[in-house]
Amino acid sequence: MTNSLHIVVCAGVVPDPLQTLEPVTGASGPGIKNEMVLPAVLDPWAASALCEAAHLIANNPESKLWLVLLGPKAKLQQVMMTVAQKVKFELVAIDGPIGGFADAHATAAALADAVNSIAGLDRSKFLLFGGWESASRGAGVTLQLVGERLGVTDQFQGVDRIELREDGSFEVLERVEGGKHQVSVCAGAPAVLGWATGNLPEPKNNPQIGMTNMRSIMPALQKAKTAALDGNGPRYVSVCLPKQQRTTRVVKDLAPDAIAQELVEWMGGQ
Amino acid sequence: MESILVLTHADETGSTLTKASLEAVTAGKDLAARRGALLAIGMVAQNSAAAAATLNSSSARLLAVSGEAFAQPRYASDAAACEAVFRAAQATFVLAPESSRFARVMAGVAHRLGGCIDTHVTAISGAENVEATRWFYRQRVEAGLTRAARPWFLLLEPGTHAAFAGQPGEAQVEQVAVELPAPRTTVTGMRAPLANEQTIRPDAKLLFVAGAGWTKKQPDGQVHAKEAGELILGFLNASGASLGSSKSLVDQGSDGQPVLPFLTHLNQVGQTGATPRHAKGLATCCHGEEPHVVGWRFIGERRAISLDPNCGWTRGKADVVYVADAFQVMRRVNELLELKKQLPAPSS
Numbered sequence A: 001m002t003n004s005l006h007i008v009v010c011a012g013v014v015p016d017p018l019q020t021l022e023p024v025t026g027a028s029g030p031g032i033k034n035e036m037v038l039p040a041v042l043d044p045w046a047a048s049a050l051c052e053a054a055h056l057i058a059n060n061p062e063s064k065l066w067l068v069l070l071g072p073k074a075k076l077q078q079v080m081m082t083v084a085q086k087v088k089f090e091l092v093a094i095d096g097p098i099g100g101f102a103d104a105h106a107t108a109a110a111l112a113d114a115v116n117s118i119a120g121l122d123r124s125k126f127l128l129f130g131g132w133e134s135a136s137r138g139a140g141v142t143l144q145l146v147g148e149r150l151g152v153t154d155q156f157q158g159v160d161r162i163e164l165r166e167d168g169s170f171e172v173l174e175r176v177e178g179g180k181h182q183v184s185v186c187a188g189a190p191a192v193l194g195w196a197t198g199n200l201p202e203p204k205n206n207p208q209i210g211m212t213n214m215r216s217i218m219p220a221l222q223k224a225k226t227a228a229l230d231g232n233g234p235r236y237v238s239v240c241l242p243k244q245q246r247t248t249r250v251v252k253d254l255a256p257d258a259i260a261q262e263l264v265e266w267m268g269g270q
Numbered sequence B: 001m002e003s004i005l006v007l008t009h010a011d012e013t014g015s016t017l018t019k020a021s022l023e024a025v026t027a028g029k030d031l032a033a034r035r036g037a038l039l040a041i042g043m044v045a046q047n048s049a050a051a052a053a054t055l056n057s058s059s060a061r062l063l064a065v066s067g068e069a070f071a072q073p074r075y076a077s078d079a080a081a082c083e084a085v086f087r088a089a090q091a092t093f094v095l096a097p098e099s100s101r102f103a104r105v106m107a108g109v110a111h112r113l114g115g116c117i118d119t120h121v122t123a124i125s126g127a128e129n130v131e132a133t134r135w136f137y138r139q140r141v142e143a144g145l146t147r148a149a150r151p152w153f154l155l156l157e158p159g160t161h162a163a164f165a166g167q168p169g170e171a172q173v174e175q176v177a178v179e180l181p182a183p184r185t186t187v188t189g190m191r192a193p194l195a196n197e198q199t200i201r202p203d204a205k206l207l208f209v210a211g212a213g214w215t216k217k218q219p220d221g222q223v224h225a226k227e228a229g230e231l232i233l234g235f236l237n238a239s240g241a242s243l244g245s246s247k248s249l250v251d252q253g254s255d256g257q258p259v260l261p262f263l264t265h266l267n268q269v270g271q272t273g274a275t276p277r278h279a280k281g282l283a284t285c286c287h288g289e290e291p292h293v294v295g296w297r298f299i300g301e302r303r304a305i306s307l308d309p310n311c312g313w314t315r316g317k318a319d320v321v322y323v324a325d326a327f328q329v330m331r332r333v334n335e336l337l338e339l340k341k342q343l344p345a346p347s348s
Ligand SMILES: Cc1cc2nc3c(=O)[nH]c(=O)nc-3n(C[C@H](O)[C@H](O)[C@H](O)COP(=O)(O)OP(=O)(O)OC[C@H]3O[C@@H](n4cnc5c(N)ncnc54)[C@H](O)[C@@H]3O)c2cc1C
Pocket: A017, A018, A041, A044, B210, B211, B212, B213, B214, B216, B218, B245, B246, B247, B248, B249, B268, B269, B270, B271, B272, B273, B274, B284, B285, B286, B287, B288, B289, B290, B291, B292, B293, B305, B306, B307, B308, B311, B324, B325, B326, B327
């Protein structure tokens, strides 16, 4: 069974989650201290989307995969060094600001323009992928807004699985409340899928894929258009770290029995 | 006069508004009172007459989109419904619950109406200058923000407001007509990861987190994954707690390491997992690294059991850390809970 697909994955770059983050306010609004020098990674849920997209492409000949990546050029280049070794794609780079405080509406406009500018993208085969929420703004709205701008009104968020059928339709599983999945069947492309974790392990590095990708990645980075992302965005009144730092009582040398007693009392009537 | 719109939806019965919707009603009433504005409440429900009964005493204008097409949570029909209700109400602020159903569509709706949106909002303050509070960088940075653009859509995190509870009765509802595009998506049902083990319980008081230590080699040099599974499930059954997990533990399935068969990525708490809301949380065999603990932002009292006296929890992330073997402690906890069940309840 094969369906030819044109998948566009939208993604951003975010600080490695193991880094300490400290908010600062500069002339252009809030940001994260030294965000430009903190090690960055491809936004994790968008990385799941890329991995799922690559899997679909591999199983459906005549398909194509584009990665539309927005962030400061230098950061994009750094992240590409690892991502390019994982799966094969064509890069569309947008040189834009880093961080979670940029407005999602303006970001979506820049992404939609980039998707529109992709030569050879066939709307009847088009699936727009990305993470359902970013690890920076975490709003879960960007992909939806891009979809609206492109006139795609079959949209799914928190996706963990897609199963293509012979007739081009697909079944999709979205996360809903209470640890369940909502199951839907969509008639087919075009559609928007905001991915959660998905089902696939992260692909291993493959230097050969890296070499092939790099040939097109460097020119794509050079060609990256600049997106200013200003407009009718939010005005930040306060930006701070949580005040709550707990005073931890570390209990050593207490017998398991006594700990269990203490815990059951603490739990009270559940 | 200014109008504030609260958008709500029914649960899977199609005729009862969700708790998160009623929480948004409370927030809407507060905001309307502060701004001296009119309040309108819109409903998306298969049977809106029944759903509206709880809003009878809300003193709001009630609008609804009803019918079979709105039994299914899906983008095309829900976005059209919310858009139509808005066009009938013409509001400056739109408040709605951050449910999977509305989170799927509300940004699209805001865009259609030339408005803007902020999601995961935990508080709305101010009257003249309305300010929304939300978290950035996966609950690591908190910000207050305001916008000049209108309409301003705000999706409210469940659990941040009390649910509206008025005297139920027959309410006057204005039905709003919606022109729907030809349907391309059909919702075929719900799927729980494992039908017999419902481990995620959003309404539980306690979150119980299992970390990768449960399936690692123990001091006797052996892995005790089967016993770990039994202890964890035994505890969940006895306590009614909700089960969370670290990423390392849920990832083990795909890495070919020992697994706890009832865990999936849906249980994962943290940076790339959930941020649940519970009054208390107990972490076991989990190191308490930052990407995990960011998912604990909305957990009130926190305790942890770890063999490592220097684990992350000891650094201001938990209230109490027991440096102990979780196998031994949880075995005893389960026995005590079992005993408690057998004892007659104390007379008051
Ligand atoms: C991009 C990215 C995203 C991430 N997202 C997440 C996320 O969403 N959620 C998440 O959890 N992690 C996330 N992580 C991973 C995170 O950094 C940690 O690796 C992970 O949380 C560690 O899991 P753990 O504490 O269960 O395992 P470990 O670090 O292996 O810790 C196991 C602990 O168990 C203890 N232990 C062992 N046996 C016992 C026993 N018998 N009794 C008591 N204690 C015992 C050990 O002392 C140790 O402290 C992410 C990482 C990255 C890079």
